[in-house]
Amino acid sequence: MSGEAIKATGLTKVYPGGVLAVDHVSFTVNEGEVFALLGPNGAGKSTTIGMLTTTLKPTDGTALVGGHDIIREPEKVRRVIGVVLQEYTADEDLTGYDNIMLMASLYGIPKQVAKDRALELLEMVGLSSAKDRKVETYSGGMRRRLELAMGLINRPRILFLDEPTLGLDVQTRAAIWDYIIKLKQEYGMTILVTTHYLEEADMYGDRVAIIDHGKILDIGSPDELKNKVGGDMITLETSGLVDGAQNALKSLNQVRSVELKDGKVIIKVSDGPSAIPSIVSALQGQGITILRLSMSRPTMDEVYISYTGRSLRDESGSSEEAFVMRRTIRRARA
Amino acid sequence: MSENYGMLHGLWALTNRELKKWYKEPVILLLSLVQPILWIAIFGKAMNFAKLFTGASLNIPGLNIPKQVIDEIGAIVLKQTFGTTDYFSFLAVGMLSFIVLFTSMSSGMTIVWDRRLGFLNKVLTTPVPRGSIIMSKVFASVVKSLVQSAIILLIGVLLGLTFNFPMLSVEAFAITYLALFLLSIGFSALFLMLALRSTRWETQMAIMNLLNMPLMFSSNSFYPISFMPWWLKPIAEVNPLTYANEVARWALIGVQPTVPVYMSLIYLAVFGVLFSALGIILSWRFLSS
Ligand SMILES: Nc1ncnc2c1ncn2[C@@H]1O[C@H](COP(=O)(O)OP(=O)(O)O)[C@@H](O)[C@H]1O
Ligand SMILES: [Mg+2]
Numbered sequence: 068m069s070g071e072a073i074k075a076t077g078l079t080k081v082y083p084g085g086v087l088a089v090d091h092v093s094f095t096v097n098e099g100e101v102f103a104l105l106g107p108n109g110a111g112k113s114t115t116i117g118m119l120t121t122t123l124k125p126t127d128g129t130a131l132v133g134g135h136d137i138i139r140e141p142e143k144v145r146r147v148i149g150v151v152l153q154e155y156t157a158d159e160d161l162t163g164y165d166n167i168m169l170m171a172s173l174y175g176i177p178k179q180v181a182k183d184r185a186l187e188l189l190e191m192v193g194l195s196s197a198k199d200r201k202v203e204t205y206s207g208g209m210r211r212r213l214e215l216a217m218g219l220i221n222r223p224r225i226l227f228l229d230e231p232t233l234g235l236d237v238q239t240r241a242a243i244w245d246y247i248i249k250l251k252q253e254y255g256m257t258i259l260v261t262t263h264y265l266e267e268a269d270m271y272g273d274r275v276a277i278i279d280h281g282k283i284l285d286i287g288s289p290d291e292l293k294n295k296v297g298g299d300m301i302t303l304e305t306s307g308l309v310d311g312a313q314n315a316l317k318s319l320n321q322v323r324s325v326e327l328k329d330g331k332v333i334i335k336v337s338d339g340p341s342a343i344p345s346i347v348s349a350l351q352g353q354g355i356t357i358l359r360l361s362m363s364r365p366t367m368d369e370v371y372i373s374y375t376g377r378s379l380r381d382e383s384g385s386s387e388e389a390f391v392m393r394r395t396i397r398r399a400r401a
Numbered sequence: 402m403s404e405n406y407g408m409l410h411g412l413w414a415l416t417n418r419e420l421k422k423w424y425k426e427p428v429i430l431l432l433s434l435v436q437p438i439l440w441i442a443i444f445g446k447a448m449n450f451a452k453l454f455t456g457a458s459l460n461i462p463g464l465n466i467p468k469q470v471i472d473e474i475g476a477i478v479l480k481q482t483f484g485t486t487d488y489f490s491f492l493a494v495g496m497l498s499f500i501v502l503f504t505s506m507s508s509g510m511t512i513v514w515d516r517r518l519g520f521l522n523k524v525l526t527t528p529v530p531r532g533s534i535i536m537s538k539v540f541a542s543v544v545k546s547l548v549q550s551a552i553i554l555l556i557g558v559l560l561g562l563t564f565n566f567p568m569l570s571v572e573a574f575a576i577t578y579l580a581l582f583l584l585s586i587g588f589s590a591l592f593l594m595l596a597l598r599s600t601r602w603e604t605q606m607a608i609m610n611l612l613n614m615p616l617m618f619s620s621n622s623f624y625p626i627s628f629m630p631w632w633l634k635p636i637a638e639v640n641p642l643t644y645a646n647e648v649a650r651w652a653l654i655g656v657q658p659t660v661p662v663y664m665s666l667i668y669l670a671v672f673g674v675l676f677s678a679l680g681i682i683l684s685w686r687f688l689s690s
Contacts, residue, residue, distance in 0.1 A: 122525045122689050145528040156523035160422045172414035173527040217523075 072098045072225050072257035073119065077128030080114050080281075088114040090281035091128060096259055096274075101251060103272030104261040105371070107379055111281040112261035113153050116229045119259070120150045133225055146174075149223030151214045153230045153261075159203040163194055163213050166202060167220055174221040181220065188216040192246055208239035215246060219254075226250070228260040232267065240264075244271055265367035265379055275367075277374050284374045293365045296373045298323065299339030301346065303332040304359040315349045322346075339364070411529035415537030416544075419511065423545055430549070433503065437496045437553050441560060444623070445492040482625055484656030485565070493557035494653050495622035497577070498645040500553050501546040501585045502616060506609045508542035509592030513602045521688075531688050532681040535593050539677060542589035543582060550581055565655035573652040580648035580666060584641055586673035590680035597687045621646050626659070641672045 073096035080089040089111040096102040104112050117123035119130055121141040130137045133147035157166045164185060171181030189198045192212035197205065205213065211231060218226060231247065232240040248271065251258055262268055268275045269289045276286040285292060305312055316325045316334060321342040323335045336342040339362045350357060371379050423430065479486045512535075515521035524534060554562075566573045596605050617623075619633055620642035626634055637643050644665035650656035658665065 120526045122522060124689065142528055145526060148526065150523065150526040152519060152522055152526075154519040154522070156519035158418065158422070158520055159518070160425070161418065165421075169414055169418055170523075170527065173411045173524060173529045175410050175528070221527075 070098050071131070072096050072100075073102075073130060073132050073259060075115075075119070075128070075130040078115065078118055078125055078130055079127035080111070080118060080123060081126045082114075088281055089118070092278070092281070092283050093128075094276055094283060094286055096257060098257050099251075099255055100273040101247075101258045101260060101271055103268040103275045104259070104278050105263065105265065105268040105272075105275050105367075105379075106261075106278035107263055110263075110278045112263075112278060113229055114281075115278075116150075116152075116227050116259070116261060120148060120227055121145055146221075147224045149218040149221060149226045149256075151218040151226070151228045151231055153233060155210050155214060157202045157210065157213055157217065160201060162199050162201055163189065163205070163209075163216075164198040166213065167217055170217045170220045176221065184220055184222075185216075188219055191249070192216045208235055208242070211235060211239070211243055212246070215243070215250075219250065222254060223256065225257045225259070228258060230261055230263070232262070232264065240267070247271070263379060265371060269367040277371065279375045289367065289370075292370045293367075294337055296365050296370045297335050298337040298365075299335070299342075300363050300365070301334040301336060301339055301343065302359075302361045302363075303334065303346075303350075303357060304330070305332065305350065306356045306358060311353050312350055312355050315353045315355075316346065319345055319349055409530060409533050409536065411527070412533040412537050412540075415524075415529070415533060416540045419538060419541030420544060423541070430545075433507070434500070434549060434552060434556075436503070437500045438556055440499070441489075441493050441496050441553075441557055445489045445560070448488060448492070482627065484625070484650065485654055487563060487654065489560070490557075490562045490565075490654045491650065491656070492623065493553075493560070493562040494649050495646050496553055496557070497550040497581060497649055498584060498620075498642045499617060499622055500549045501581050501645070502588055502642060503613070504546040504549055505542050505585050505588035506592050506613065508538050508545075508589045509596035509609070510602060510605050511538055512593055512596045513599050513605045516600055517602065525689055531684045534688065535590070535597075535680045535684040536677065538593055539586055539589040539680070543585045546585040546589075547578060547581060562654075564653055566653070567651065567655050576652045576662070576666075577649045580645045580669055583666070583669035583673040584645040587641055587669070587676045590673070590676035594676070594680045594683050597683055616640065616642060641669060644668050 073094075075095075076093050078089055078092045079087075081087050092111075092115060094102075104115065106112055114123060118125045119132055119137060121137055121144050125138065132144045135143040135147070137144050157163070158169070161169070167185040167188065168181055171185065172178075176184070186195070186198075189195050192215055194209060194212055194216065197209060202210065202213065215228075215231065218228075228247065232243050235243065244267065247258065247260070250256060260272070272289060274286060274288050275292060277284045277292070285295070287295070303312075312332060313325050313327065316322055316332070319342070321336050321338070323337065325335075326333045334342075334346065336346075343360070343362070347357065347360075368378055476486050479488070483491050485491055512521065515524075521534075525531075558564075564570070564573075592609075595608055599605055619636045620640040621637060622642060626637045626643065629637055644660075647658045647660065647665045648662055648669075651658045651662055
């Protein structure tokens, strides 16, 4: 292997009716990393996953997944991937255990091996005691965890997770991510995960791709993205002579900009911790006393705003989408 | 690798899933039997054509025809039109293919559910051959159809269906079920094909309701083809239900077939094979979008 688990080149999807859902997207996911696709509802995340997991045919472009072409060798791709879709996919009329065993036979895993793995996975996601209950009796969090276990039965090299924490409460979301990180460490998997939760991309993504309107706007580690947006922000309160301070600071080469606001000095630097000592000594050289100093990293939200011009937090999407999804399911069963 | 991927791997697992869902919900099974049973009980008993000729109903004034003669004439007329004097048995056997049709139709619904509830999307990401997905539904539907038609047959017997085997009874049942088996394969594959791309179960329901009765009444299930107006006859003659009924009525109640039984069976076999092959081909093409 070349060290590239996924390589998408010019991947494009136009749905019948003309919706351009994914627009010439190219990116590479390295082996063993958690790669997060971050974007609002309708950005094209699920469509991208659909193409990479061979259930949607790209209109243009292609991708290699596990070294196999998604268009020419979809069967080979399907053997090396595990998929946890955005919607619940388990058969509600069957038990959790039966669902996992069914997946196992779809992957052609011999029964005895499957049994051991199924029990192990159920244990890991904390569903051992509920395994013989019908899935329709499960809570949302339990269903998500079951989906995770179902996606892992074939010990995939590459795992796709489409909004694995959608519509769940904060505790359950944290628990799901614990499992995901544990899995990555235990099985050394490559994980492509989509989310519209900024803090999840920030905390758990090794690299993050910001996607909006079907286009990838930038890719990088959370730190890299934050540095691009303007790096760290240092806020100073000094005793008098702020004008002199400003000039002294501007001459430092780590400093990108200096502003005065409400009597405070706001300094943008690419790397805060290494810039602070020289800032302090430069000011002292001017005889200026520092009264207060604080530093902050840009948040993922600021990063997101700088790329898309709007805040992801403003979108009421998450709960609304979950609601629509549940209603769809209920209607379908009625 | 421990995994093995055959041509049709996953077929049994998926079939088993369908069947598990079915036999664990006996209420649905029973409900689907209600309609054909009502047909037999009400239609079969009310339209008792033999009564036309018996009792006081046929008494032409001025002519004093002995009752025995009328009965004999009646028997001949019935025999000539229905091939038997026993309309109840004629209809009850016709209901076997009805339940097969009905069950096969609803198998199309299951693929719409699976799509709607996400299950199908998930299965499509696994290495299961697309053909296995549709064939598992065909086979599950065949098993359901045959079990249901066996129940209908039993109820028919309890209500007065009388057998008249032209051969060993074991052979008679075997041939009947062979015909129903082939019929079920063909219809299941047909209705699954219609549902391959559908995401709305309402559409599928509408298709079912639209086709259900016309298919039924354009076959010889209720009355022989000779009863039909000229324009309906050609439709009845291509309707696979007609041939399943021909075979079943010959084997179970001794009605003389209008075409040789082996021809009916060949017709049904072609129907079954053709539509399954078409279903498999279309599922490769249309299951993913
Ligand atoms: N089956 C479909 N047919 C037509 N348009 C679709 C379909 N699925 C998604 N879309 C559209 O494609 C765009 C991207 O959707 P999606 O990939 O689901 O985004 P995300 O997962 O990021 O929320 C949206 O505008 C959505 O309305
Ligand atoms: Mg999505």
